[in-house]
Amino acid sequence: MLHDYRDAQSHLSVPLPSSSVQQLERWKPPTGLNYKVNIDATIFPRQKASGFGVVIRNERGETMAAVSARGPLVQNSKEAEALACRKAVEVAMDLGFRDVTLEGDNISVMSSISSTSINRARLGFVYDDIRCMGRGFRTFHVNHVRRTANTVAHSLADAGLIEGEMVWLEQDPPPARDALYSDSCHISL
Known part of the structure; x- marks a missing residue:
């Protein structure tokens, strides 16, 4: 029976094309004295709420x-992500970080924050607020990353269904320990 099981498993496995493997992006640490601020958001329609996840990490x-x-x-994931970005910038500023790179996996939101043109869309004031707060840092960069490079923030956003807000300082948050471990396995120092 074990032989039949293994044989069945080999027939069920689907090989990944080499291009898919190359597209797998992992979180990369910042360089120098910069800090990466990863954000993500999720929507909980049944609870009529959203969840935000923010993680700030150093070069190690x-x-x-x-x-x-x-x-x-x-209303949608774009609005949730924009509000999560604003929350992340506020947290980084309140904690005294001076050199940050904001990373998120919603390309539309990250592009809107990076843009220097006036955004008259419904969320334009949120993007303007983020850019204005970003000027309070010594250096402030905005990057779009794939979801696979944003798993820690995603884990924290999923845990955001709790009442209020949970903050961890200089310790790994329990809801994201698996994702943090996975990221650490791919960091070469």
Whole structure:
């Protein structure tokens, strides 16, 4: 029976094309004295809420700060991500970080924050607020990353269904320990 099971498993496995393997992006630590601020958001329609996840890490991949928070009901993922970005910038600023790179996996939101043109869309004031707060840092960069490079923030956003807000300073947040471990396995120092 074991032989039949293994034989069946080999027939069920689907090989990944080499191009898919190459597209797998992992989290990369920042360089120098910069800090990476990864964000993600999720929507909980049944609970009429959203969840935000923020993690700030240094060049060794160590968690400097992390936040898992419940947010308001939003219309779509774009709105949730924009509000999560604003929350992340506010947290980084309040904690005194001076050189940050904001990373998220929603290309539309990250592009809107990076843009220097006036955004008259419904969320334009949120993007303007983030850019204005970003000027308070010594260096402020915005990057889009794939979901596979944003798993820690995603884990924290999923845990955001809790009431209020959970903050961890210089310790790994329990909801994201597996994702942090996975990231650390791919960091070459």
